Amino acid sequence: MTSESAFVDALRGLAVGAEARGLMDDAAVLEVGGRRLVVTKDVIVEGVHYRSDDPPGDVAWKLVAVNLSDLAAKAARPVAGLLGYVLGEEGWDRGFIAGLSICLAELGLPLIGGDTVSVPAGAPRVLSLTAIGEALCAVPSRSGAAPGDILWVSGTVGDAGAGLAMLAGELPPNEALIRRYRAPQPRLEAGIALGHLVSAMMDVSDGLLIDAARIAEASGASLLVELDAIPLSRPFIAALGDKRGARLRAATSGDDYELLFTAPAEVSERVRQLAGDLRLPLTPIGRVASGAGLQVIDRQGEVPLPNELGYQHGRG
C-alpha cells in the first residue's frame, strides 16, 4: 500500500454492508431490536495524534473526546466504551487512569471492557477506544446536504491548531488555546439536539475545509464557504489576527471537534434558538449548491483553495 487512503480503499472493498456506510462516515450504524446503535473506533498514536509531553490525563481525555465527538456528529448519546491500552511508564499509566476516570464521568461514558497489552520497550503507545452510542432520531450522515441548505459550524475553529503551534514553540503560548488542543469538548448535547434538524453532519477533526469538501463529495453537491463568517475566538484573533491568511489557517487546521452541518433554510431560526438554549455559538458559514466541490469566498472575492485543505489521512 502506498498510503493510508489506498489501504482504506482496500478495506472498503471488504466493508460492503449498509451499516458500514462505505467506511465514509464518522461511525457505523447498527440497527438492533428497533434501536439505532452508532459505533465508532478511533486510534491515537504517541508522536502522531498527541505529543509525548502531553500530560497523560489530557491524552485520556482526548482519546475519549475524539470518539464521543464522532457520536455527537451522529446525534448519539454515549452508551458504552471499550479501551485498548498499551502499558508504559508507571507514573504515566497512573496519570492516564486518573484522567480517564474524570473524563468518563464528565462525558458520561460507561467503560465496559477492552484489552491491556505490553509492547517492547521504547515503542510508541497506540491507544484506542471503541465507543457505542444510541441515536434517538435518524442518524445524520455526510451525504444528505441538498442545494439551498445552509452550512453551519458550532463553536469557534482554529483554536486547537493554534494551541498545537504554541506547544511546538511557533507562537507565544496561550493557555485557553492549548486547552482546546489537549482537551477538546465533544459537542454531545448539541449533536443530539441538532439530529432531527440537519441534512448532513460531521465533526471537524481534520480541518473545516477538508471536512466540508467531504460533505460536498458525499452529498453530490457543492459547498460555498464564506471565509469571513467563520467564527474565530478572541484568543485566536489575538494570536494570529483575522485576516484572510489567519482565517485560512483556522479553516485548515484540525482537532477542533466542532460540529459541521447543513440544514434546510427553513429551520435556521430553530438552529439559532438551539444555540441560545445550548449556550454554544452555531454560526452560518455558507451554503449548499448544485455541482461539485468547494468554493471559498471572502469580502475580497474568491479565495484560491490552499494546497492542503486539512490533515489528510486514511480513516476507516
Added chain:
Amino acid sequence: MTSESAFVDALRGLAVGAEARGLMDDAAVLEVGGRRLVVTKDVIVEGVHYRSDDPPGDVAWKLVAVNLSDLAAKAARPVAGLLGYVLGEEGWDRGFIAGLSICLAELGLPLIGGDTVSVPAGAPRVLSLTAIGEALCAVPSRSGAAPGDILWVSGTVGDAGAGLAMLAGELPPNEALIRRYRAPQPRLEAGIALGHLVSAMMDVSDGLLIDAARIAEASGASLLVELDAIPLSRPFIAALGDKRGARLRAATSGDDYELLFTAPAEVSERVRQLAGDLRLPLTPIGRVASGAGLQVIDRQGEVPLPNELGYQHGRG
C-alpha cells in the same frame, strides 16, 4: 503501575456497570431493545502476540479469530467488527488485507468500521479488533460453575503452544501444530450450541489450568482437573509424548482457543450428542467441587501445580 494486572485492577474501579462484568469475563454484555449484544476488543502486538515473521494473512486470521473466540465463549454469533490498524510495509499491508478478506468471509464477520493510523518508522504494529456479537440465550459467564458440575474442554489442547515452540526452533516443525498456533479456529458453532447447557464457559487463550483457575475463582468453587483426561492431538503426542510433563505443558500453554466449560452432570449425554453433531471432540476433564482453587490429579496421584499455570497478563 507495576504490572498489567495492577492497571486492570485500576480500570475495574472505573468499569462499575453490570454490563462490564467487572472486566472479569471474556466480553461485555449490552442489553439493547430486548436483545443481548456481546462486545469484545482484543489487541495484538507484533513481537508479543504474534511473531514478526508470521505471514500477514495469518496475523489477520488470528486477530479476527481471537475476538470471535471470545464471542464463541459467550454463545454469541458475530454481528459486526471494527478494525484498528497500524500501517507498515506495503507488501505486508497487502497480505493482511488479503488474509482479512478470507477470514471475514470464512468466519462470517461483517466489517463495519474502524481506524487506520501511521506510526513512526520501526515501531511495532499494534492491531486491534472490536467484535460485536449477539447471544440468543442467556450469556454464559465464568462464574456459574456449581459443585457437582462436570468440567469439559473442546478439541485438543497444547497444539498451539507446541507450534509456537516449533517456530522458535525448540522442536522439529510439524505443519499441523504450527497452523494451530497461527490460524486458530474459533469454536463459534459449538459455543452457540452449548450456550443453553453450560453453567460457565470461557475460551482457553492463556492456558487450560490458568483459565480453569479463573472459572473456579469467579464461581467461588474448586475445580479438580484430571490431567490424563486432557485431550491431546496425535501430532502433539508424536512431538512431546503424553506423560505427565507433556500433559502439564499442554495444560499450561496458551493460544488454543478451545472452549472450557462446566455443565450439570445431567446434561452430559446431550453434550456428548452435540460433540457428534458438531464433529468436534468435547471431553470431560474434571469436575467442580465446593471450596476454592485448583487441584490436578493423574493416575499417579496428585500433581503439584506448576509455578506458571499459563500466560499471565492483564486483560481488561
